[in-house]
Amino acid sequence: MIKNSTTDIEDLIALMAKxxxxxxxxxxxxxxxxxxxxxxxxxxxxxxxxxxxATARECLNCGNVGTSDLCTICEDLTRANGELCVVEEVSDLWAIERAGVFKGRYHVLGGTLSALDAIGPEDLRIPRLVDRVQSEAIREVILALNATIDGQTTAHYIADQLHGQARLTSLAQGVPIGGELDYLDEGTITAALRARKDI
Amino acid sequence: MIKNSTTDIEDLIALMAKxxxxxxxxxxxxxxxxxxxxxxxxxxxxxxxxxxxATARECLNCGNVGTSDLCTICEDLTRANGELCVVEEVSDLWAIERAGVFKGRYHVLGGTLSALDAIGPEDLRIPRLVDRVQSEAIREVILALNATIDGQTTAHYIADQLHGQARLTSLAQGVPIGGELDYLDEGTITAALRARKDI
Known part of the structure; x- marks a missing residue:
């Protein structure tokens, strides 16, 4: 009975539930x-x-979300400092921007390589990345991919493709700021111990 | 930097977060x-x-949400069977409608009496409820309020107001269908034991 009367409201609920x-x-x-x-x-x-x-679209250069063909980061000349940060998703780009410490440009892959899901390099923005490293005179490529199997596989693949063309770096692994050792997994503790620093 | 560029997107995130x-x-x-x-x-x-x-509004009669001054339940003549189910919120009305077993009409209070939050009978739809019981020839008022302190206080207040004007009932309390005794609180088990039935 409610269904007949308040169709719009029911429609809205169905859409929101997605x-x-x-x-x-x-x-x-x-x-x-x-x-x-x-x-x-x-x-x-x-x-x-x-x-x-009406306005949101993908940046044709880097894959970021914006309101014009080139996102503001790609249009910002002060960010053309030769550093390129490669991330999986736009949400990762946003997370790094919130930290406010990286002043270069980004490249959003749009996912990771995955044999199971049949996602190959041409399904991501990897060919475009190789182009950019050459055309934008990139000195350093920071592979800021997730510390998952798929993320690390993708990082290795990209590192192979870009070998010798730029300095390749990855994010440091270790104890998160504010993290308690008791709650960390063995892998993180092992990585933090191996990469220990002099005080 | 992202803020300047993608204001609409940032606005949308801020609104969704509410x-x-x-x-x-x-x-x-x-x-x-x-x-x-x-x-x-x-x-x-x-x-x-x-x-x-543009279209959603409160039913002037019962407080349900709909797209005209009277909701479809209030307009449906076949539901004028003398039974009135009093609920706290529209979401409770929807929950009872989903069960599909109640064929009368509803009255949505819009909350519960609360001394702490200074919510009195005139802040809810209690005067309107008293009117309806008389004008709509209501035989039975089902007080389907939540089994909380505030809900039960409100139910008692309404029962006082309507005393002698209609049959007053409340929802049965007991073990939920599919419920496991081990996971139920003592209050529910006590209520279910007290209201035990012959098989």
């Missing part, structure tokens, strides 16, 4: 919250979404 | 997912949200 992290129950809760906060939240959200749907 | 159940991290994940599924998810979501923002 978001990562929301299921049917939390989608219903979110929709009731949205209806209650119509002016403050629902209307601005609808407008911003349709704005983003 | 939804119940989403924080900044899951909002970023959701927004990237939305941008990736633009045609399938982002555009329909933007359109449905602006539709709901």
């Amino acid at each position: 978001l990562p992290g929301l299921g049917p129950r939390s989608a219903r809760r979110a929709v009731l919250h949205l209806i209650r906060k119509r002016a403050l939240l629902l209307t601005p959200l609808a407008e911003t979404m349709s704005e983003v749907a | 939804l119940p159940g989403l924080g900044p991290r899951s909002a970023r994940r959701a927004v990237l997912h939305l941008i990736r599924k633009r045609a399938l998810l982002l555009t329909p979501l933007a359109e449905t949200m602006s539709e709901v923002a």
Whole structure:
């Protein structure tokens, strides 16, 4: 009975339930919250979404998300310092930007190599990466891929492709800032011990 | 730097992070997912949200959410069977409708009485409930409030107000279907024992 009457509301619940992290129950809760906060939240959200749907696009150069063909990082001449940070996903780029310490440019692969899922180099932006290293006079490529099997396999593949063309580095592995040894896995502790530093 | 470039995207993340159940991290994940599924998810979501923002309203009679002044349950003549189910929130009404067993009408209070938060009967829809019991020839009022202190206090207050005007009932308390005794609290087991039934 509710279905016939409030089709839009039911549709909205069904769409919200497709978001990562929301299921049917939390989608219903979110929709009731949205209806209650119509002016403050629902209307601005609808407008911003349709704005983003109209303007968001992938940077043709690096794969970052932006609102023009080239993202602002690629357009920013002060960031052309010869350093290129290779990440798996846009979310990784955002995470590094939040740290605010890297001043070069990025290259977003869009995933990792995976034999199981039949994802090869041409499915990622690896050929484009090889082009960029040559055309943008890159001195150092930082392979900031996830410390997973697939991430490390991809890093090794890229390192092979770029061998001799630039300095290749990876992120340091060790104890996270604020981390407690008791809660760390053996692999991390082993890596931290092996890469121990003089004080 | 990202902030200047992708203001709409940053705005969208900030708005999404205000939804119940989403924080900044899951909002970023959701927004990237939305941008990736633009045609399938982002555009329909933007359109449905602006539709709901334009049409959703509270039923003037019962407080349910719908798209006209009277919700379809209040407009449905076959549901005027003299039974009125009182719930705290619209989400409770939806939960009972999903069970599909109740064929009467609802009354959504919009919360519970609370001395701490200074919520009195006139802040809820209790005066309107008293009116409805008289004007709609209600025979039975089912107080389907949550089994919390505030819910039960509110139920007692309403029972006082409606005393003698209709049959007053509450939901049965006991072991949930599929529930395992080992995981139930003592209060539920006590209630289930006290209300035990002959087989």
